[in-house]
Amino acid sequence: MGAGGRIHIADMAKPMAGQKVLLAGWVEDLRELGKVSFVTLRDATGLAQIVVKGGLQASMDGLTRQSVVAVSGTVAETRARDFEVEVSAEQIDVLSRAIHPLPIDPLGRLESGMDNRLNARALDMRNQKTASIFRLRHRVLESLRQGLSKRRFTEITTPKIIGSASEGGANLFSLEYFGKTAYLAQSPQLYKEQMTMGLERVYEISGFYRAENSHTGRHLSEFTSVDIEAAFMDYTDVMDVLEQLVREACVAASECTIEQEATGHKAEVPSDIPRITYSQAVDELGSDCGVSFGDDLLDSHLRLLGEKHPGYYFLTDWPTKLKPFYIRPKDDDAEVSRSFDLQHGYLELSSGGSRLHDPSILRSRLEQQGLDPALFADHLRAFDWGMPPHSGWGMGLDRFMAVLVGVDNVREAVLYPRDPDRLSP
Amino acid sequence: MGAGGRIHIADMAKPMAGQKVLLAGWVEDLRELGKVSFVTLRDATGLAQIVVKGGLQASMDGLTRQSVVAVSGTVAETRARDFEVEVSAEQIDVLSRAIHPLPIDPLGRLESGMDNRLNARALDMRNQKTASIFRLRHRVLESLRQGLSKRRFTEITTPKIIGSASEGGANLFSLEYFGKTAYLAQSPQLYKEQMTMGLERVYEISGFYRAENSHTGRHLSEFTSVDIEAAFMDYTDVMDVLEQLVREACVAASECTIEQEATGHKAEVPSDIPRITYSQAVDELGSDCGVSFGDDLLDSHLRLLGEKHPGYYFLTDWPTKLKPFYIRPKDDDAEVSRSFDLQHGYLELSSGGSRLHDPSILRSRLEQQGLDPALFADHLRAFDWGMPPHSGWGMGLDRFMAVLVGVDNVREAVLYPRDPDRLSP
Numbered sequence: 150m151g152a153g154g155r156i157h158i159a160d161m162a163k164p165m166a167g168q169k170v171l172l173a174g175w176v177e178d179l180r181e182l183g184k185v186s187f188v189t190l191r192d193a194t195g196l197a198q199i200v201v202k203g204g205l206q207a208s209m210d211g212l213t214r215q216s217v218v219a220v221s222g223t224v225a226e227t228r229a230r231d232f233e234v235e236v237s238a239e240q241i242d243v244l245s246r247a248i249h250p251l252p253i254d255p256l257g258r259l260e261s262g263m264d265n266r267l268n269a270r271a272l273d274m275r276n277q278k279t280a281s282i283f284r285l286r287h288r289v290l291e292s293l294r295q296g297l298s299k300r301r302f303t304e305i306t307t308p309k310i311i312g313s314a315s316e317g318g319a320n321l322f323s324l325e326y327f328g329k330t331a332y333l334a335q336s337p338q339l340y341k342e343q344m345t346m347g348l349e350r351v352y353e354i355s356g357f358y359r360a361e362n363s364h365t366g367r368h369l370s371e372f373t374s375v376d377i378e379a380a381f382m383d384y385t386d387v388m389d390v391l392e393q394l395v396r397e398a399c400v401a402a403s404e405c406t407i408e409q410e411a412t413g414h415k416a417e418v419p420s421d422i423p424r425i426t427y428s429q430a431v432d433e434l435g436s437d438c439g440v441s442f443g444d445d446l447l448d449s450h451l452r453l454l455g456e457k458h459p460g461y462y463f464l465t466d467w468p469t470k471l472k473p474f475y476i477r478p479k480d481d482d483a484e485v486s487r488s489f490d491l492q493h494g495y496l497e498l499s500s501g502g503s504r505l506h507d508p509s510i511l512r513s514r515l516e517q518q519g520l521d522p523a524l525f526a527d528h529l530r531a532f533d534w535g536m537p538p539h540s541g542w543g544m545g546l547d548r549f550m551a552v553l554v555g556v557d558n559v560r561e562a563v564l565y566p567r568d569p570d571r572l573s574p
Numbered sequence: 575m576g577a578g579g580r581i582h583i584a585d586m587a588k589p590m591a592g593q594k595v596l597l598a599g600w601v602e603d604l605r606e607l608g609k610v611s612f613v614t615l616r617d618a619t620g621l622a623q624i625v626v627k628g629g630l631q632a633s634m635d636g637l638t639r640q641s642v643v644a645v646s647g648t649v650a651e652t653r654a655r656d657f658e659v660e661v662s663a664e665q666i667d668v669l670s671r672a673i674h675p676l677p678i679d680p681l682g683r684l685e686s687g688m689d690n691r692l693n694a695r696a697l698d699m700r701n702q703k704t705a706s707i708f709r710l711r712h713r714v715l716e717s718l719r720q721g722l723s724k725r726r727f728t729e730i731t732t733p734k735i736i737g738s739a740s741e742g743g744a745n746l747f748s749l750e751y752f753g754k755t756a757y758l759a760q761s762p763q764l765y766k767e768q769m770t771m772g773l774e775r776v777y778e779i780s781g782f783y784r785a786e787n788s789h790t791g792r793h794l795s796e797f798t799s800v801d802i803e804a805a806f807m808d809y810t811d812v813m814d815v816l817e818q819l820v821r822e823a824c825v826a827a828s829e830c831t832i833e834q835e836a837t838g839h840k841a842e843v844p845s846d847i848p849r850i851t852y853s854q855a856v857d858e859l860g861s862d863c864g865v866s867f868g869d870d871l872l873d874s875h876l877r878l879l880g881e882k883h884p885g886y887y888f889l890t891d892w893p894t895k896l897k898p899f900y901i902r903p904k905d906d907d908a909e910v911s912r913s914f915d916l917q918h919g920y921l922e923l924s925s926g927g928s929r930l931h932d933p934s935i936l937r938s939r940l941e942q943q944g945l946d947p948a949l950f951a952d953h954l955r956a957f958d959w960g961m962p963p964h965s966g967w968g969m970g971l972d973r974f975m976a977v978l979v980g981v982d983n984v985r986e987a988v989l990y991p992r993d994p995d996r997l998s999p
Contacts, residue, residue, distance in 0.1 A: 155806055157726070173806045175960055193726065193774035193805075215960040219806075245931055247960030255772075271956040274772025283773065287729045294719070301582070301618065304712045308990045309734075309781055310747075310796050312998035322735075324749040324758070326795075327787065327994040333749070340990065347680075347699025348708065349618035356734055356780070362752065370751075371735050380618075381580055381598045381644075506670055527999035531696040535600055535640040535672035565733045565765065569752040573737035574952035 155219070159194035163233055165224045170236060172197060173219040173244070175275065176212060177256065188238075190220060191275070198227065198235040208241045215247035215255060215275065263560060268574065270565060281408035282554050282562055285416075288408075289550065290354065292401035293375060296394045302350040302377060307340035309333055309357070313524050322360045322370075333358035336543055338475065339528045341378040342504055345539040346531065350379040354546065362569050366558035367496060367548060371567040375549075378541030384477075384487040384503040387540045388463060391491060391499060392422045395461065395549075402553055414555030419461045422491070426466040430454055443468045443484075448495070455495030465489040474514040477503040491544065493552045501542025508532035580644070584619035588658055590649045595661060597622060598644040598669070600700065601637060602681065613663075615645060616700070623652065623660040633666045640672035640680060640700065688985060693999065695990060706833035707979050707987055710841075713833075714975065715779065717826035718800060721819045727775040727802060732765035734758055734782070738949050747785045747795075758783035761968055762801050763900065764953045767929055770805040770964040771956065777802040779971065787994050791983035792921060792973060796992040800974075803966030809902075809912040809928040812965045813888060816916060816924060817847045820886065820974075827978055839980030844886045847916070851891040855879055868893045868909075873920070880920030890914040899939040902928040916969065918977045926967025933957035 155171045174192035186206050188199040199220050201209060212218070219242045227235040252268065253261040255275035266273040273279045294304070311334050314321050322333040337353050344351045353376045360370060379387060402409070402416040409415055425433075427446075434440050434450055446454070446464075454464075469478045469486040476486045488502030505511045508529050515522045522529060550562035560566040565574060580596045599617035611631050613624040624645050626634060637643070644667045652660040677693065678686040680700035691698040698704045719729070736759050739746050747758040762778050769776045778801045785795060804812060827834070827841040834840055850858075852871075859865050859875055871879070871889075879889075894903045894911040901911045913927030930936045933954050940947045947954065975987035985991040990999060 173962070175962070193728075193772070213960075217960045217962045244963055245957075245960050248958045251959055252955075269956075269959070271768035271771040271961075272959045274769060276772075280772050283730065284728055287723075290729055291719070291723060294716070298712075298716060303618075303709055304715055305708065305989055306781065306798055308796055308992055310783070310992050310997070322749050322751070324747050326747070326997055327785075329997055331997055343696035344699060344989070346696040347618070347701075347705050356731060358735070360752075371733055373731055530677075531694075532670075533673040534676060534694070534697045535638075535642045535670050536696075537598070537600070537642045538669055564730055564769070567733055567735050572735070572751055572754055572756055 157194040158190070158192050158197045161197065161224060161234055161236075163226060166226050166234060168224050169221065169239075170224055171219065171221045172199075172236060173217070175217050175247075176214050177275075178214065179209070179212065181206070188218075188220070188241075190218070193280075196231070198229050198232045199238050199241075200225075200235055201238045201241065205238055205241065208243075211246075212241075212243060213247045213249055215251060215272070216243055217245040217247075218243050263558065267560065267566065267571070270574065277411040278413070279561075281405075281411035282550070282556070283564070285402050285405055285408050285412070285554055286546075286550050286562060288401050288405055289398045289553065290546075292398040293354065293394055294352075296397050297352045297377065300350070300390060302352045302379070303348045305337075305341065305344055305348070305351045305353050306355065307334070307337040307353055309355070313527075320359050320361045322358050335359055336374060337376050338473075338543070339525075341376055341541060342475070342536075342539060343528070343531045345378050345380040346534065346536055349381070349537075350377070352377045364569065366560070367551075369547065369559060369563065369566050369568055372559075372563075373546040375544040375546050376541065378504075378539055380537035380539045382540045383538075384465075384489060384501065384540045387501055387542055388424070388465075388489055388491075391501070391542055391544070392419075392463075395419065395422070395491070398549075399553065412554045416553050417460060422461045422463060423458070424463040424465050424489075425458070427464055427468065428466065430464055433457060443470065445471050451492070451495040451497070455492070458492070459494050461491065461493050461498075463489045463491055472502065474518045474520060475504045475511065477505045487540070489542075491542075493548075496548060496552065497545075498548050498552065499542050499544035501540065503538070503540040506532065506536045506538050508536075582619040583615070583617050583622045586622065586649060586659055586661075588651060591651050591659060593649050594646065594664075595649055596644065596646045597624075597661060598642070600642050600672075601639050602700075603639065604634070604637065606631070613643075613645075613666075615643070618705075621656070623654055623657045624663050624666075625650075625660055626663045626666065630663055630666065633668075636671075637666075637668060638672045638674055640676060640697070641668055642670040642672075643668050688983065692985065692991065692996070695999065702836040703838070704986075706830075706836035707975070707981070708989070710827050710830055710833050710837070710979055711971075711975050711987060713826050713830055714823045714978065715971075717823040718779065718819055719777075721822050722777045722802065725775065725815060727777040727804070728773045730762075730766065730769055730773070730776045730778050731780065732759070732762035732769075732778055734780070738952075745784050745786045747783050760784055761799060763898075763968075764950075766801055766803040766966060767900070767961075767964060768953070768956045770803050771959065771961055774806070774962075775802070775804040789994065791985070792976075794972065794984060794988060794991050794993055797984075797988075798971040800969045800971050801966065803929075803964055805962035805964045807965045808963075809890075809914060809926065809965045812926055812967055813849070813890075813914055813916075816926070816967055816969070817844075817888075820844065820847070820916070823974075824978065837979045841978050842885060847886045847888060848883070849888040849890050849914075850883070852889055852893065853891065855889055858882060868895065870896050876917070876920040876922070880917070883917070884919050886916065886918050886923075888914045888916055897927065899943045899945060900929045900936065902930045912965070914967075916967075918973075921973060921977065922970075923973050923977065924967050924969035926965065928963070928965040931957065931961045931963050933961075 491499035603614040916924035
């Protein structure tokens with residue numbers, strides 16, 4: 150069946166009363182009241198009431214809920230509570246029959262466990278809460294890209310199959326690649342840094358991979374990352390960019406009223422995102438926690454901080470030794486780095502900073518961290534060609550979406566999540 | 575160095591004469607003419623002439639081409655041929671020194687082989703031809719996404735790590751996944767089809783993987799694919815969408831005048847893309863080629879067709895047996911399928927069609943093609959829940975970009991291409 154003449158339900162309106170229309174969608178509900186039947190038809194854009202009378206009722210024999218139908222009929226004004234107009238059916242074609250019992254209730258009236266929903270994700274997408282999460286994700290992606298484009302960032306695609314286990318090398322999936330060993334990239338870090346040399350400001354939104362045997366609501370082995378890198382920007386500049394992009398995305402999401410209603414969560418729009426230094430956070434945690442400068446903040450510490458700061462906030466100026474080799478220390482205090490994390494409560498959403506651009510300092514930092522500069526030879530070469538100072542960040546999109554739509558488990562915001570126990574469907 | 579106060583070269587203009595500015599970029603050229611030196615400074619947005627006089631010339635001692643500098647100075651009108659304004663330098667800071675000899679000439683005056691350029695891709699990105707290809711790619715991606723959004727397609731992200739070697743299973747990379755065998759996805763085909771059940775119209779632009787030992791200018795083992803799938807559309811409808819998107823992207827690219835000039839190729843904007851059936855193509859090839867209905871079109875045949883049709887054209891209505899199991903035959907002739915390829919000359923850019931949505935027909939097609947329906951159990955289940963009729967296509971973005979910018983090898987349009995011989999950098 151083609152799109153020829155078919156209109157979306159959202160495009161019907163009162164002035165169309167009397168017009169013939171062709172609708173297509175799935176049967177969300179049906180009721181027979183003697184000589185008249187009512188079909189509630191849903192498509193991706195909305196819900197329509199279809200009135201079926203007389204001989205046409207026979208064409209609904211055996212019609213099950215969730216079956217796919219095409220309906221032609223005439224638009225009419227209605228007194229039904231939830232509709233502006235209804236369609237008086239003239240023909241109903243059953244295009245695809247849903248066989249019951251279904252594995253989950255797509256209307257969400259009977260609650261299903263997450264595993265059941267993920268195993269029947271296609272049907273789960275008829276649950277308007279689920280569909281709305283992914284429509285909001287679409288809108289957020291659109292907002293992020295528009296924001297980056299207008300700030301002169303060029304979209305890039307870095308390789309996901311890489312030849313050396315760089316960046317520490319732990320937790321990488323490996324594969325055989327035409328007789329060689331290759332790895333799946335954990336981030337675009339080294340490539341995006343190199344690209345600042347000629348393109349200046351770059352971004353990538355893509356899937357990356359982490360072979361970590363984690364079983365939490367915030368770790369997946371395949372995740373979507375939003376990455377930027379910009380020449381001639383300091384870490385405070387890219388923090389500004391992140392703050393603005395987050396705000397713009399939250400505004401965009403909050404304007405999607407139908408989806409916000411379906412998820413039952415109004416996206417919080419942060420005004421100014423507070424910036425707290427690591428040292429201030431250590432002070433806030435107090436001596437009870439036994440944390441002092443140089444200690445990493447454990448999950449328990451972040452949960453305490455999250456209680457004090459339930460919304461978005463930056464944790465800045467981390468000890469250099471806690472950050473990756475490419476993070477640039479401060480000029481006046483090499484123990485402190487030009488770095489930040491974006492937090493939402495206890496949850497880390499993004500991590501970034503200024504990068505080292507001097508190849509000799511980079512080499513010594515690699516050695517300090519017990520990494521072999523020879524493994525980074527391809528990368529270090531580029532720093533001899535005139536590498537601009539640059540800064541950037543990576544943000545976990547799945548976590549950001551979980552915060553934005555108000556769910557605890559990132560799996561709610563990923564179509565087909567991958568974790569140690571879940572490889573299909 | 576932060577962005578504070580720094581402006582992009584493209585934002586300088588005559589009315590700014592007399593104003594102080596801070597620029598940053600790399601030294602494309604420098605000439606000393608006695609008491610005055612000229613630096614040609616490039617950033618991602620353009621080229622500026624910097625005039626350096628008197629004592630300041632000393633700060634340029636040892637300055638090499640391609641080194642990164644920050645320049646503060648005063649804007650002045652100029653009589654120099656290629657510039658509207660110039661900057662009279664007051665301070666020059668060398669931020670990063672380029673060590674010569676460089677592996678390639680980033681100005682492209684000395685031609686470098688592709689391998690050398692790919693090995694020094696960061697520096698190659700200072701070649702304005704190369705940078706322009708990737709800026710055009712950015713613009714094309716933006717145009718495609720805008721076009722899809724406005725046609726109510728929702729962006730999705732399907733898993734790239736998959737649990738079964740579906741879709742034939744040949745040419746898949748495999749990896750160990752927490753003690754199980756997993757594969758890298760070759761396409762989002764099955765997932766995107768399932769998503770039409772609730773989201774109706776979906777698209778994905780992402781990397782996919784093919785473990786094929788090919789050594790050509792048009793095959794890579796990691797490639798970017800643009801995929802759409804739409805419920806209630808027939809193959810002619812999604813062909814219309816593809817035709818419009820291609821046209822819109824070509825228009826968007828053709829409006830990037832600076833980049834078009836740098837690539838030396840004006841993007842061809844197709845008006846109506848001709849539609850030729852497979853049977854017509856077989857007739858055109860004539861009996862000399864020895865091709866008759868049901869034979870696949872070989873590279874040599876496509877090259878002959880490409881000579882007759884040097885631009886964009888659709889090849890439609892392929893024999894059912896030449897197409898994947900999920901392609902839907904015509905109602906009146908099961909030997910012919912509702913399918914198409916988008917060609918540019920001999921090069922296949924996209925392949926698509928109407929899909930089967932009846933699970934029993936799908937099962938028998940799988941068996942006909944020697945595939946085990948048990949391997950597709952997760953997928954086939956979804957077809958019992960009320961799967962709408964749907965159609966879609968996948969387009970190789972790298973090939974489309976190669977056509978659009980007028981290069982023969984897709985590697986020119988991929989940052990870090992992957993093939994059997996190339997796994998790094």
